[in-house]
Amino acid sequence: MNTAIEFKDIKKVYGDNTVLEKINLIVERGEFITIIGSSGCGKTTVLKMINGLIEPNGGTIFVNGENIREKNMIQLRRNIGYTIQGSMLFPHMTVEQNIAYVPNLLNKRDKKRTKEAVRKWMQIVGLDEGMKDRYPSELSGGQQQRVGIARSLAASPDILLMDEPFGAVDEITRRQLQAELKQIYDKTGITILFVTHDISEALKLGTKVLVMDKGEIQQYAPPKELLRAPATEFVRKLVEKERRTCLLPEDKLTDCEYSGASV
Numbered sequence: 001m002n003t004a005i006e007f008k009d010i011k012k013v014y015g016d017n018t019v020l021e022k023i024n025l026i027v028e029r030g031e032f033i034t035i036i037g038s039s040g041c042g043k044t045t046v047l048k049m050i051n052g053l054i055e056p057n058g059g060t061i062f063v064n065g066e067n068i069r070e071k072n073m074i075q076l077r078r079n080i081g082y083t084i085q086g087s088m089l090f091p092h093m094t095v096e097q098n099i100a101y102v103p104n105l106l107n108k109r110d111k112k113r114t115k116e117a118v119r120k121w122m123q124i125v126g127l128d129e130g131m132k133d134r135y136p137s138e139l140s141g142g143q144q145q146r147v148g149i150a151r152s153l154a155a156s157p158d159i160l161l162m163d164e165p166f167g168a169v170d171e172i173t174r175r176q177l178q179a180e181l182k183q184i185y186d187k188t189g190i191t192i193l194f195v196t197h198d199i200s201e202a203l204k205l206g207t208k209v210l211v212m213d214k215g216e217i218q219q220y221a222p223p224k225e226l227l228r229a230p231a232t233e234f235v236r237k238l239v240e241k242e243r244r245t246c247l248l249p250e251d252k253l254t255d256c257e258y259s260g261a262s263v
Contacts, residue, residue: 003065004029004159004191005050010059012045012215019045020215023059029158032185032192034206036199036238041212043195047161050193051080064158078106081152081160081190085167088148089136095122095147096132102155121150124187126180142173146180153184162194166201178205199238203227211235 005027012020125146219231230236
C-alpha cells in the first residue's frame with residue numbers, strides 16, 4: 001500500500017496549552033483508521049489538520065506524498081470528504097441538491113453524471129430515491145446523517161474524514177450506520193479517518209486504532225493487537241471491558257464482535 005497521509009513531528013499549541021507534541025503518523029492508502037482517546041487529547045485537531053482547517057505550529061503534513069502547505073487549500077479539500085456529528089446540511093436545499101453540491105462545483109456541465117452519482121450514493125447509504133426532493137427539516141436524525149455521508153462521498157474523494165458522525169443518533173440507528181459505512185469502505189477502498197469516543201465502535205470499524213492521550217499517541221495498531229497487547233496502562237484501561245469479553249484466560253481471542261473486525 002502507498003502512503004495516503006503522513007504526519008512528521010507535528011506540534012500544536014494554543015497559548016500555554018500544548019495540544020499535540022511531536023506526532024508522527026503514517027496512514028496507508030485504503031486503511032480505515034479509528035481515533036479514540038481522552039477528552040481534549042487532540043483527536044479532532046489531528047483530523048482537521050489533514051484538510052488544512054487547523055495549521056500546526058511545527059512539523060509537516062503530507063497528503064498523497066505532497067506537503068499540504070504547498071497545496072491550494074480549495075483543491076485539497078475537494079479531494080477530501082468531511083462529515084461531522086449532526087447533519088450540517090444546507091437547510092434551503094433538497095436532499096438531491098445537498099448531495100450534488102460538490103459534484104456540481106466540479107462538473108458544472110455534466111448534470112447527467114451528477115444525477116447518477118446522487119442516485120448511486122443515496123442507494124448505498126440506504127436512502128430511498130423518493131426522498132431526493134425532501135428538505136433536511138423533513139428528515140430524521142439518521143436520515144440526515146446518511147445524506148451527510150452521501151454528500152461527503154459524492155465527489156469520489158481519496159480520503160474521508162469523519163468526526164464522531166454517529167454521536168447524535170440512537171443506538172439502533174448507530175449500528176445501522178456502522179454497518180452501512182463498513183459496506184461503503186469494503187466497496188470503495190477509500191481511506192477513512194474516523195474520530196469516536198466509543199471504544200467498541202473503534203474496535204469494530206477500524207483496520208487500525210489510533211489511541212491518544214494528552215496530545216501523544218499511546219498506541220497505533222490493529223484491533224486484535226490492542227486487545228492482545230495494550231502498549232500502555234491508558235490503553236489497557238480503555239480496552240479492559242472488551243478484553244474481558246474477547247480474551248480467554250490464556251490471552252487467545254474468541255470470536256467476539258471485535259476480534260476480527262476489519263483486520
